[in-house]
Amino acid sequence: MSRSSCTRVYILGACDYADYEFVKIDQNNSTWSMINLRRQLEFRYYSRDRNCAGNYHLLAKSPVVEPLNYNEPTQVHLAFGDRNDQMFVSYVTNSNQLLPQCQYGLDSTSLDFQMSGTTVTYQASDMCEGKANVTSPQAFINPGFMHTILLEDLRPLTIYYYRVGNNEHGWSPIYHFTNRPATIDDEVNLIAYGDMGVSPIQSGAKATIDRVAARIQTNNITAVLHIGDVSYARGIGALWDAFMAQIELTTSYVAYMVGIGNHEYDHITGGDKDPSGAPGEGGFRPVWGNYGYDSGGECAVPMVHRFHSPSNGNGLFWYSFDIGPVHIVYYSTEHDFRRSSPQYNWLENDLRSVNRTRTPWLIVGSHRPMYTSLVVIDLVGLMLQLYIEPLLYTYQVDLNLYAHIHSYERTCSMYQHQCVENGVTQVLIGMGGHDLTYGNYSGAAWSVYHDIEFGYTHIKANRTHLTFNYYHTEDDRLVDQFQLKKS
Ligand SMILES: [Fe+2]
Numbered sequence: 001m002s003r004s005s006c007t008r009v010y011i012l013g014a015c016d017y018a019d020y021e022f023v024k025i026d027q028n029n030s031t032w033s034m035i036n037l038r039r040q041l042e043f044r045y046y047s048r049d050r051n052c053a054g055n056y057h058l059l060a061k062s063p064v065v066e067p068l069n070y071n072e073p074t075q076v077h078l079a080f081g082d083r084n085d086q087m088f089v090s091y092v093t094n095s096n097q098l099l100p101q102c103q104y105g106l107d108s109t110s111l112d113f114q115m116s117g118t119t120v121t122y123q124a125s126d127m128c129e130g131k132a133n134v135t136s137p138q139a140f141i142n143p144g145f146m147h148t149i150l151l152e153d154l155r156p157l158t159i160y161y162y163r164v165g166n167n168e169h170g171w172s173p174i175y176h177f178t179n180r181p182a183t184i185d186d187e188v189n190l191i192a193y194g195d196m197g198v199s200p201i202q203s204g205a206k207a208t209i210d211r212v213a214a215r216i217q218t219n220n221i222t223a224v225l226h227i228g229d230v231s232y233a234r235g236i237g238a239l240w241d242a243f244m245a246q247i248e249l250t251t252s253y254v255a256y257m258v259g260i261g262n263h264e265y266d267h268i269t270g271g272d273k274d275p276s277g278a279p280g281e282g283g284f285r286p287v288w289g290n291y292g293y294d295s296g297g298e299c300a301v302p303m304v305h306r307f308h309s310p311s312n313g314n315g316l317f318w319y320s321f322d323i324g325p326v327h328i329v330y331y332s333t334e335h336d337f338r339r340s341s342p343q344y345n346w347l348e349n350d351l352r353s354v355n356r357t358r359t360p361w362l363i364v365g366s367h368r369p370m371y372t373s374l375v376v377i378d379l380v381g382l383m384l385q386l387y388i389e390p391l392l393y394t395y396q397v398d399l400n401l402y403a404h405i406h407s408y409e410r411t412c413s414m415y416q417h418q419c420v421e422n423g424v425t426q427v428l429i430g431m432g433g434h435d436l437t438y439g440n441y442s443g444a445a446w447s448v449y450h451d452i453e454f455g456y457t458h459i460k461a462n463r464t465h466l467t468f469n470y471y472h473t474e475d476d477r478l479v480d481q482f483q484l485k486k487s
Helices: 206-218 237-246 303-305 342-352 381-387 388-392
Strands: 004-010 017-022 043-047 060-063 076-079 087-093 101-105 113-116 118-120 145-153 159-166 175-178 188-194 224-226 255-259 319-323 325-329 361-365 399-402 408-415 424-429 447-451 457-463 465-472 478-485
Touching: 076 237, 087 159, 101 145, 101 188, 113 145, 145 159, 188 206, 206 457, 224 399, 237 447, 255 325, 325 342, 361 408, 381 388, 388 424, 408 465, 408 478, 424 457, 424 465, 447 478
Parallel strands: 076 255, 188 224, 224 255, 325 361, 361 399, 399 424
Antiparallel strands: 004 017, 004 043, 043 060, 076 087, 087 145, 101 113, 101 159, 118 145, 159 175, 188 457, 319 325, 408 424, 408 447, 457 465, 465 478
């Protein structure tokens, strides 16, 4: 036996867990919050060799335990709707028998307004292929019922207190959010990153989201931008519960706006289940791409049932929204982005129609990188430079954010491998908590700063200035900063 063991809730195999914790051999006791998985659970204590992935054996197990309330409102999260005065409020319980409700108001002691919402769920058979379809042994677990209420007629920059649930099942704690600003004269604070996953298997995830949650409580943050590779559940249903619980201290206070990554979407078969409506069995699979089955067969089904977005594009796959002086556009690198594709046409139309007098700042987010000076073979990046970069340059995008490679890198204002005035600043922000991508850098002249650490970014924008800050998770230290200006 090695120097340490792990305690875990066993579902399927060595790494197919709901939650676990590494326990030091000299540790007398250990406590952590149990995720309400709406079922009975057993805690097991295992020896291990390395990373819970190889030879291990059962040392002890707990009595069966169960949640006090199977219908406790859990996984509370917010997202922007189509209009500035709208906010989606979502949560999960074990029941679809009662109307989901949100009580809200301008004071925590008087939640005078009430709205009802809708309920959805999904089955293993709703997903495309692979592990996601497996019900025995249980890769798939019943995901519960996802409830969503759309609040409307919200005032900008106003604090709303709210809770979700109902009198029979119980209510969540009272949370609050500040509705997004609506004019060019308002300042906006955003957090952005990609590639997070669930702690502890992704060692930086919990530490990063804890930093983000703390910043949200003290820095007037309006929204979090998570540009793909969200939970890394990859077909293990309980990991979605674990991830949503992990981010709840953030998502119950600010809108959590997600984009699509390969680990949410990529699949090879089962295309008739694909909620994006992409043609073919496996969606976008050009000969130069390296699109595999990275979602474990989920093909974004768990994602689209949990998260929400404006409806001006194609669901979570591509959409855009305004926050004060900023227009933000998400597109999918997992879908056809070549000229004449539906997504390309939508993206060009959206970029063309931005009113820069109202929203002078234009930020684009997607998952796979357009540029990195890490030495990697990446034909997708070259194709993004061929098809998408001219669009971004033509329509004077200020910031292009992407992830997928798990590190940070920032370029000069650039176009087609050259630093230019009035170009696009490209920022790789894939350091959100999954493992890190190590490698050698090419020394490209357009690369201004890079490092390989866990971290997150904070974007502050007003009418004339956009300040971009990159913090390390470990010590919350500011390690890169730049500012863009408008006249
Ligand atoms: Fe990725």
